[in-house]
Amino acid sequence: MSRYNFQDIEKKWQKYWEDNKSFKTVINKKKKKFYCLEMFPYPSGKIHMGHVRNYTIGDVLARYKGLLGFNVLHPMGWDAFGMPAENAARDNNLDPKVWTNTNINTMKNQLKKLGLSIDWDREISTCSEEYYKHQQTFFLELLEKKLVYRKENYVNWDPVDQTVLANEQVIDGKGWRSGAVVERKKLNQWFFNISKFSQELLDGLDKLDKWPNKVKTMQKNWIGKSFGCEIEFKVKGDLPVDNIKCFTTRPDTLFGFSFLAVSVDHPISNYFKDNKEFLKFKEECSKTGTTEEAIAVGDKIGFKTNLEAINPLDTSQKVPVYFANFVLMDYGFGAVFGCPGHDQRDFDFAKKYKLQIKTVVRPYDKDENFKVSNEAYAGPGIIINSKFLNGYEAPTNSVIETIKVLEEKNLGKKKINFRLKDWGVSRQRYWGCPIPVAYDDKGQVHAIPKSMLPVKLPEKINLKVKGNPLDSQKNWKEVIIDGKKLIRETDTLDTFVCSSWYYLRFCSPNENNHGFKKEDIDYWMPVDQYIGGVEHAILHLLYSRFFMRAINYENNNFNITEPFQSLFTQGMVCHETYKDEKNNWLSPDEIEKIDNQFFVKGKLDKPVKVGPSESMSKSKKNVIDPEFIIKNYGADSVRLFILSDSPPEKDVQWSEQGMISSYKFIQKLWSLHKEIKIKISNENKEKQNNEIDKFTNQIISKITINLEKFNYNVIIANMYESYNFLIDFIKKNKNLNNLEENYKKILVCFSPVIPHFANECLVDLGFKENIDWPKYDKKLLDEEKVNIVIQINGKKREIIQIKKDANEKEILTIIKNNDKIQNFIKNKDVVKKVFVPNKILNYIIK
RNA sequence: GGGGCGAUGGCGGAAUUGGUAGACGCGUUGGUCUUAGGAACCAAUAUGGCAACAUGUGAAGGUUCGAGUCCUUUUCGCCCUACCA
Secondary structure, three states: OOOOOHHHHHHHHHHHHHHOOOOOOOOOOOOOEEEEEEOOOOOOOOOOHHHHHHHHHHHHHHHHHHHOOOEEEOOOEEOOOOHHHHHHHHHHOOOHHHHHHHHHHHHHHHHHHOOOOOOHHHOEEOOOHHHHHHHHHHHHHHHHOOOEEEEEEEEEEEOOOOEEEOHHHEEOOEEOOOOOEOEEEEEEEEEEOHHHHHHHHHHHHHHOOEOOHHHHHHHHHHHOOEEEEEEEEEEEOOOOOOEEEEEEOOHHHHHHOOEEEEOOOOHHHHHHOOOHHHHHHHHHHHHHOOOHHHHHHOOOOEEEEEEEEEEOOEEEEEEEEEEEOOOOOOOOOOEEEEOHHHOHHHHHHHHHOOOOOOOOEEOOOOOOOOOOOOOOOOOOEEEOOOHHHOOOEEOOHHHHHHHHHHHHOOOEEEEEEOOOOOEEOEEOOOOOEEOOEEEOOOOOEEEOOHHHOOOOOOOOOOOOOOOOHHHHOHHHHEEEEOOEEEEEOOOEEOHHHHOOOHHHHOOOOOOOOOOOOHHHHHHHOOEOEEEEEHHHOOHHHHHHHHHHHHHHOOOOOOOOOOOEOEEEEEOOEEEEEEEOOOOOEEOHHHEEEEOOEEEEOOEEEEEOEEEEEEEOOHHHOOOOOHHHHHHHHOHHHHHHHHHHOOOOOOOEEOOHHHHHHHHHHHHHHHHHHHHHHHHHHOOOOOEOOHHHHHHHHHHHHHHHHHHHOOOHHHHHHHHHHHHHHHHHHHHHOOOEOOHHHHHHHHHHHHOOOOHHHHHHHHHHOOOOOOOOOOOOOHHHHOOOEEEEEEEEOOEEEEEEEEEOOOOHHHHHHHHHOOHHHHHHHOOOOEEEEEEEOOOEEEEEEO
């Protein structure tokens, strides 16, 4: 029998889809739309297994929705600006544009080989002028709306990448890409006023009921709303400072006040610019770093000033003012009031500097003599030792009451504080979207007129200069606007700006005058299903949510605020890791397994250390190249395998064995197909066997439900079940007249996962009509006969088969003749019988 | 420190949401056929036991006729986040 030739067949179908533009979509108001979007890739060179998994999941959904009759928008594009291109170009004397476009071509071909149902006519690339000119327009619009502004600010400076990073891009004090320890630098930067929408972005989360809670929680924490009040502490001492403002969530512990601490970057530090001791202290603080360990073990250290702060609720109390390493300038006002009794950090600090520790809250189970001793008490309780606050429940009523009193006396006011900071978007790099502004000799900002957009990146430039290559482009920098000579902004936009609106562009990819057309957005948006990695839980997803609000702000472009209605975050693809004796990483094809032992390939004297399975990464060499796999096993086999072993939201372990078995399954399906075809073509069809009707109905129902629930691994099991049933069925039966229609329905169910194979088989059977997703009949799902479990005291003892909806009496008649059950109940008192129709009959005996 | 998720055979994982635990695949074992097989096919496969049967979803308790599923306590593992005032 001829083997299934996946090379030819997959090529044939891919060509067919391309030639016929099978996945081209246009607005059709008679049909319900479905916008299926996977996070677009960065064109790094080749696709990796993570892409294969991501896009297979999306493709299964897109194809399924298409078969259901939806008008499916399933586009693909390229997140094409960014540093890897610039670095690669610099190191190899290339043009970043050429490098990027070469990669795009390679990866596009690879994606096509996966058989994805993409509308390639909508392909976009963020580094193209057609894309970024609209982005520049948005920037200017936001500038007009005052949602973009420029300020001098401390920034996170990545010394390796020579650029500024957003707060979100600093992980453990290191650059998210380079891993270099981030430095602090003061620079003029452009900011998006994302914090203006803090509350809205928080509230919006509640409506996203089809987002994973995990992601919503992460965003919630990132936005970090806290309720409290700001208090102005009067200060006295040798400096011209009258007061210091603090934010606190626990004003109710004010009577436990024993010091005031400010950040080393607090404005009052200006008075210590020449103080050597202070500078030494500041240096010390920066050394402590922000790594996990440093924070956990990190000592609380302080630098005492000669200032004294006065307790607003008890003006007779004066406490020292310190600079302290644990106070951050960019949260609240960069100053905290210390209450050692009820805050662990303050407690540690007070111990170290021998400051007073007052107890002002007692736990419910302790009396008024309760004293904080070994650690701070931060739990709930009753206020004590606090004059008018005594007896209030803390931290609920007590906080409200304190704020009321402070407001009455004009000493403070209620405040809601957010942790979310404005989004710094300036990057000192070449390969990004130019910021469309220029400056006059006084440093005033001038928007580039819209008629002069896009501000194009200069070509053929020297990337080897230190710092931003655009800075050294004299000709490019100079621009004349309204007869005035101005100097262009040389910073480019963070690439996260590009990905904040690409989903809108997909709706109108060829619209020349605007980023998108209202008509298109009204039809296609929001994205019905967004699929991607959880690593974008905060950055990209929060920025996109902000961007929708920003372009709607003040001129309601459309009434959609949330871009992604439903979000699915898929797990990573993992593989075992290998190291040789010298601890060098080895790739899977450099090793060989003999009798359960691993060796360097061809070298039995060189054992290999097998490490844990980790997500595939080039640095650990535990990667499998999708191109190689597709070439050897075919796209359908890879799609099948990548879905089969784990639920899509969890990590999956790559296994050569599993890959091979998926390949074999396709081969087995092919020989099954050949056999079925022979049976079908046999002319002497007589009878009907409704066993297959029932099975088909059941499996359609299972696969449909599992598709809806993203249980894609179970769908693969359902496919195996179908195979097992059919192979068994055709062995037992000869010429049936209902085999063909049932088999075709099953093939349609297979088609989202293995589209080339399923289409080939359907056409092989002469299928010409439009393919629709098969319907199932709920009534047919119920068997005429059901299994009833007979339990004795809740334990399964026997299973009997009986017609559906049989009543208790009918079952008892059968049991009467069942020796096993009779043995159990004879000579026993049957205390009770629990009967659940079509399920169980439980005897409770004594 | 804070938050979240999870724990089911040798392994990956199913389980209609309180009603036959272990679907499906991998692996393993035995067999058939083959020059051979790392191919194909057939059979077995939670554990103990010849068997009837007993035990069994991290551990302990509880609710219930009945618990992988609900409640309480607890252990372990993973992920995120962090001097956030």
